[in-house]
Amino acid sequence: MPTEWTVRAITRAMLPVLLVLTLVELGSGLVLGSFEAQLFRYPSLLVLVPVTIGTAGNLGSVLAARLSTSFHLGTLSFSPRDDELAGNAVATVALAVTVFPVIGVGAWVATLLVSGDTSLALQKVVLVALSSGISLAVLAVVVTFSATYVAYRFGLDPDDVVIPVVTNVCDVLGVVVLFGVAQALV
């Protein structure tokens, strides 16, 4: 059912979802706050924060949008042997492997140019970015498949539910994974 185009109707449809998602995002904010000292000491890690969150959310939302479309077209079956599922999973990991090393190099160079800071070596920043990226791609696949499956079981339109849920869950996972990887490697 399309929402009527009035401020009241749009707000009634959107605001509850926005408030719930805000609570979820504050959870990732607390994780971010808990390694504040490390982020301030190594500015290149701080530079990685928005781009890691954003790319994780994008990997999830692109996958969710594609699965929703296949689902509507009736070409998707929830079998582990489904080519559509496997192909999209492979593509998500391949995209992460392509993009995250670029993110690492970009974050290191940007930090060097802006603040002249090289407290973390280039290889280290690339390693942090790539490890986070691969973990996030795998998590994005798991989260998106599960959310699409749940939507399917409950007869919900995946376009309405899966994309916002997946994007925000991947945002949160972006911070959590970056935190975990930074603890392990830095």
Add this chain to the structure above:
Amino acid sequence: MTVRDVAVEAYKEALPALAASLVGGLVAGVVLGGMRAELRAVPGLLVLVPALLATRGNVYGSLGARIATALHQGLIEPRVTGGDERLRAAATAALANGVLTSTFAAVVAFFLLTFLGSRVAPLPILVGVAIVAGLLSGIVLTVVVVSVVFAGYRRGRNPDTIVGPVVTTTGDVFGILFLLIAVRTVLAVAGVF
């Protein structure tokens, strides 16, 4: 289609959008990295960053999707006349929801951090930053989303595929940029009193 075909197609389709938002994300990161002084001056602000960025994406992504659907259905014309009530209502609702949600995030973050016994800036400072940042970035993002979707549609592009990358890229950049401007403004005003 084989697994390989599906994978190659999905990869090619997604790479340009990811590359575009990568650039936006890095620019946002550089601004964030450059505002360490402000983040230290306003404890609790870093905790707000993911919520504020996500709100920009959710609110203005939804505005863009709504406009894209309306264009497909012929409900609105792809030009800004200022007289279109529907468009005005959608933009006003986005702005109001964006500011309300940002304020909510600031209030909850304040009480959460107080409860956890963490250092946190005074409530009026956090709320002030959230409102100023939400308002400024909201105005700019509304203009960007509406004009890019309209311009793309007039050139025969599918607005559905433009909205996502445009919102994620500009949302991150303007989200952080106006956060910086908002912190400086609020700290300057607070310093006067």
